Amino acid sequence: MAAGSGSIALAEKLQGLNGLFAIHKKKGPTSADVLNLLKTKLLKVVGIGKGTKMLSGMLSCSKKYTTVGELGKATDTLDALGMVTEEQSYDHITKDDLESALKKFAGNIMQTPPLYSALKQNGQRLSCLVKKGKAVEAKPARPVVVFSLSVQDYNPPLFTLNVECGGGFYVRSLVNDLGKELSSCAHVKELIRTKQGPFTLDEHALQEENWTIDEIVKAVESCTQLVSSDAAHKKLKTNSQEITEQVEEAD
Structure with missing residues (x-):
């Protein structure tokens, strides 16, 4: 009974979290496969609460x-x-x-x-369309x-x-x-x-054997703090650059 109560408490804590965390994807399974496995184990997604809105921004990072x-x-x-x-x-x-x-x-x-990618054509992933034998238009070259x-x-x-x-x-x-x-x-x-972004494989990625509520709570708290610190650093750097440019223009 005590163990069950502890699990419920951790689950409630996870429910109240907002953030994201990094996981280690093994060779072979697709990102969707890994996500489905995580959902099966925890009935939660990698980005938790408001953290899901942070994922798109995180994917655009270096x-x-x-x-x-x-x-x-x-x-x-x-x-x-x-x-x-x-x-x-x-x-x-x-x-x-x-x-x-x-x-x-x-x-x-x-x-x-x-062609085999997560990019979409008419709302469907190119990779899925190709596998189904559907006609797929190659995406034009784009700046990277x-x-x-x-x-x-x-x-x-x-x-x-x-x-x-x-x-x-x-x-x-x-x-x-x-x-x-x-x-x-x-x-x-x-x-x-x-x-x-600020996450590294060695320091922050949660291994599959650690996909427990307790470990995910710790990972979300740690990674969310890391993201906040990284965002503050970037804002400070941007402000510093703007001040420098203003001084140079004044000179």
């Missing part, structure tokens, strides 16, 4: 990824889950070639999103920003990249375009998001 690409093979989904659509030689590609090609994808660039891009490892046909980018950027498109730039083809073999 992100960091570590990705392993594979040269010589292209797939219809641009990752290892898809069907191979093309094979080309990669023997001519050196690490210097890879690093040189990466320079063309840094900064403010135009990028075409993948890449803050940093570097080669962590090169062991042909595999290469590992560290990427820091803004919202709306697709690492799968980057690797696909990079393969073409190198006169070959490539797809994403592995992809890990290591940072989203």
Whole structure:
């Protein structure tokens, strides 16, 4: 009875929370799969209360990824889950070639999103429409920003990249375009998001074995405080920049 009362108390505390928290998504399941599993376990969503309204803003923040690409093979989904659509030689590609090609994808660039994506056509996700065999119009290239891009490892046909980018950027498109730039083809073999806004994988992402009401209450409180601190820091930085610009204009 005592344990049940404790669970009820924690559930009521969770109900009263407003915020969001980070979770670790394992390789394989989609984001929707992970969310459904979390709902099944807790009957709650990742963004809690007013925190759900914060998610869209969080997704537009800068992100960091570590990705392993594979040269010589292209797939219809641009990752290892898809069907191979093309094979080309990669023997001519050196690490210097890879690093040189990466320079063309840094900064403010135009990028075409993948057909298999969460972007929508007539209210339905492109990925769902493609799987159903429906006709899908490719989305036009759009502006994205890449803050940093570097080669962590090169062991042909595999290469590992560290990427820091803004919202709306697709690492799968980057690797696909990079393969073409190198006169070959490539797809994403592995992809890990290591940072989203102020959240880092090592420090803030809640592992599946810790998806309990108690741990989520702690995570929401901690992450919400982190978001508030980050927002205050950005506001201070913006105000400082505005003051500097005003002083420069006055001079």
